Amino acid sequence: MIYYAVFLPLLDLEKSQKYRPQHLDYLEQKRDEGKIFVNGPFVDGTGGLVIYQVSSLEEVKEIVQNDPYVLKGARGFEIHEWAMVGL
Template sequence: MKHFAVLLPMKDEEKSKVHRAEHLQFLKEKEEEGYIFAKGRFVDGAGGLVIYKGENLEQVEEMVKKDPYVGLGARNYEIHEWEMNLS
């Protein structure tokens, strides 16, 4: 599996507040399915970052588009394949 960094910059702060529980449930499900390596919000309120695991960009983008934050217009998204370096 490859890793993909998904930036979720803030688009609509009010929608983000309203749909937070749905977004967190979505992430929990993806984590239980083995598709999430790490996740978290930016403390400055600019959005968040999710590191997905997947076979290819298309697979990950399909998942990201199902995130309520993205689908309901609370956040934009940007995906980059990420090469992890632990040294």
């Protein structure tokens, strides 16, 4: 598995609040599929971070582009391959 850190910067606060339940449901589904290592919001309210564990960049791009936050324009995204050093 490859780890990818995905930043989800806030683009629209109103949309972010509106689509939060759908976003959280989507993340729960991906967690159940074993594709999420960790996730959470930034304390300063500027967005959040999801670290996915998947097999390819193409796979993570597909997952992120189907996140309701991204689909509805509530959040942008930035993907970086992440080399985890330890726990």
